[in-house]
Amino acid sequence: MSATVTERDGGMAPGRHGPGTDSSAPAGGEAVTAGTADTPNPDADEHAERFIDVRGLEKTFSGDGAPVYALRGLDLTVAEGTFLGVMGQSGSGKSTFLAMLGGLSHPTAGGISVDGIDLYKLPGERLADFRREYLGFVFQSFNLVPYLTALENVTLPLAVKKMPGAEKRRRALDVLDHVGLADRAGHLPGKLSGGEQERVAIARALVNEPPLILADEPTGALDTETTVEIMDVFSGLHREGITIVMVTHNPEIQRYFDRTIVLRDGLLDCELPACDIGTPL
Ligand SMILES: Nc1ncnc2c1ncn2[C@@H]1O[C@H](COP(=O)(O)OP(=O)(O)OP(=O)(O)O)[C@@H](O)[C@H]1O
Ligand SMILES: [Mg+2]
Numbered sequence: 001m002s003a004t005v006t007e008r009d010g011g012m013a014p015g016r017h018g019p020g021t022d023s024s025a026p027a028g029g030e031a032v033t034a035g036t037a038d039t040p041n042p043d044a045d046e047h048a049e050r051f052i053d054v055r056g057l058e059k060t061f062s063g064d065g066a067p068v069y070a071l072r073g074l075d076l077t078v079a080e081g082t083f084l085g086v087m088g089q090s091g092s093g094k095s096t097f098l099a100m101l102g103g104l105s106h107p108t109a110g111g112i113s114v115d116g117i118d119l120y121k122l123p124g125e126r127l128a129d130f131r132r133e134y135l136g137f138v139f140q141s142f143n144l145v146p147y148l149t150a151l152e153n154v155t156l157p158l159a160v161k162k163m164p165g166a167e168k169r170r171r172a173l174d175v176l177d178h179v180g181l182a183d184r185a186g187h188l189p190g191k192l193s194g195g196e197q198e199r200v201a202i203a204r205a206l207v208n209e210p211p212l213i214l215a216d217e218p219t220g221a222l223d224t225e226t227t228v229e230i231m232d233v234f235s236g237l238h239r240e241g242i243t244i245v246m247v248t249h250n251p252e253i254q255r256y257f258d259r260t261i262v263l264r265d266g267l268l269d270c271e272l273p274a275c276d277i278g279t280p281l
Contacts, residue, residue, distance in 0.1 A: 047080075047115055047116050048079060048080040048081075049077070049079050049080075050077050050078075050079075050113070051078055051079055051080035051081075051082075051114065051115055051212075051243055052076070052077065052078035052101070052112070052113075052114055052212075052243070052245070053076075053077055053078075053112065053113040053114075054074055054075060054076040054077070054101075054110070054111075054112050055075060055110050055111050055112070055113075056073050056074070056075060056109060056110035056111075057071050057073065057074040057075075057097070057100065057107050057109075057110040057111070057112065058071050058072060058073055058074075058107060058108045058109040058110050059071040059093075059096050059100065059105065059107055059108050059266075060108045069265075069266055070093045070096040070266055071093045071096055071097060071100070071107075071266040071267075072265065072266035072267050073109075073110070073266075073267060074093075074097065074110070074263075074266070074267065074268055075268065076261065076268060078243070078245070078259070080115075080211075080241075080243055081238075081241050081242075081243055082243055082244075082258045082259060083234070083235075083238040083243075083244045083246070083256060083257050083258045083259075084243075084244065084245045084246070084257060084258065084259050084260075084261065085246055085247075085248060085253070085254055085256075085257035085259065085260035085261070085272075086098070086245060086246065086247045086248070086260075086261055086263065087247075087248060087249065087251075087254075087260060087261070087262050087263070087272075088262050088263035088264055088269065089264070090249075092263040092264050092265060092266065092269075093263050093265075093266040093267075094216075094247040094263055095216055095247065096266075097247075097263065098214050098216050098245065098247055100112060101114075101214060101245060102131065102135055102137060102214050103119050103120075103122075103127045103128075103130055103131050103135070104131075106120055107120060114130070114134060114212060115134070115211070117130060117134075132157075132160070132208065133208070133210070134210055134211060134212050135210050135212055135213075135214060136202075136204075136205025136206055136208065136210040136212070136213045136214070137205055137213075137214050137215075137216075138198075138201050138202055138205045138213065138214070138215040138216070138218045139201070139215075139216050139217075139218070140216060140217040140218060140219075140220040140221050141221070142189070142197045142198060142200070142201045143201065144189040144197055144200055144201060144204075145189075146188065146189050146190060147188070148188070148189075149185065149186050149187060149188055150176060150181060150184050150185050150186070150187050150188075150189070150192065150196075150200045150203075151169070151172050151173065151176065151185040151186065153189070153200055153204055154172040154175060154176055154200060154203045154204045154207050155168050155169065155172040155207070156204065157204060157207050157208050158171065158172070158207060158208070171207055172185075172203070172207055173185060175203040175204075175206045175207050176200070176203050178203065178206065179199040179200075179202050179203045179206075179233050180199065180233075181196060181199050181200060181203065184196060184200075193226070194221060194222055194223075194226060195222055195226035195229050195230060198218060198219075198221075198222060198226075198230050199230065199233060201218075202218075202230070202233055202234075202237075206237070210242070211242060211243060212242070212243045212244075212245070213234075213237065213242055213243070213244045213245070214244075214245050214246075215234070215244065215245070215246040215247065216247045217247055217248055217249065218230060218234075218246065218248075219231065219248065219250060219253065220248075220249070220250075224252075227250070227252070227253065231253050231256050234246070234256065235256055238256075238258075254272065259271060260272040260273075262275060
């Protein structure tokens with residue numbers, strides 16, 4: 001797998017990488033950045049240590065009924081390269097947290113920075129740039145397009161990129177190879193096993209070479225053997241330096257994580273192994 005920062009160096013990176021000159025920077029104006037060409041970026045180590053910086057994060061859903069306080073003031077700092085597990089009982093706020101980390105849901109209060117970029121202070125189109133350049137999402141339900149082959153599914157995130165079709169295809173084949181599926185590139189999702197479909201979903205998340213992968217119960221629908229297979233893929237990505245945040249209910253996979261936090265009622269309850277999770281998650 002090649003380096004994960006090519007795009008960031010060009011258009012997005014404020015922290016360690018700084019604004020660059022790559023012509024592949026998002027079109028339409030200056031890049032998403034915490035620093036500018038005139039002001040030096042903040043200290044590099046500080047950015048690496050506080051790669052993810054969550055401050056007083058709150059999310060309240062208010063519909064017809066009583067408001068739901070999904071997150072009630074979450075504080076968390078995660079160093080770059082960490083494999084972070086997020087556990088907690090159903091309804092504790094895990095997916096809400098992940099969606100907010102992914103720039104998909106605005107907080108009611110508080111904020112999140114990734115690599116020094118204060119996500120919810122970005123204008124909408126810059127937030128979309130951030131998602132495209134920094135993030136890969138992997139979900140339990142795969143979300144593959146059923147009438148596209150594995151290769152075509154993996155190529156989808158490159159649709160907006162200005163690069164030759166042959167280059168897109170090469171990158172997609174590279175990541176499929178990376179997850180051990182080069183020989184299945186022409187298969188439709190329906191012709192693949194659950195583990196293979198999950199690996200296609202991981203390949204799709206990787207094709208933009210993001211520095212941060214967000215995964216919501218990626219092994220939730222898989223048997224034990226396939227879970228190990230998929231976790232080995234994630235472990236390989238972790239060893240390459242990609243930061244991963246993974247929500248899971250499965251205590252068996254906790255051993256893959258550098259850190260495991262437990263949410264309870266929208267708050268950071270504790271961090272394993274320093275806490276006793278007691279009831280099954
Ligand atoms: N769009 C929404 N509108 C209203 N309430 C919501 C919405 N999304 C989530 N909630 C509520 O917020 C709380 C946290 O939900 P969330 O999906 O983050 O939990 P979770 O920890 O991911 O649970 P699970 O383990 O079941 O996936 C729940 O009470 C849920 O019902
Ligand atoms: Mg959830």
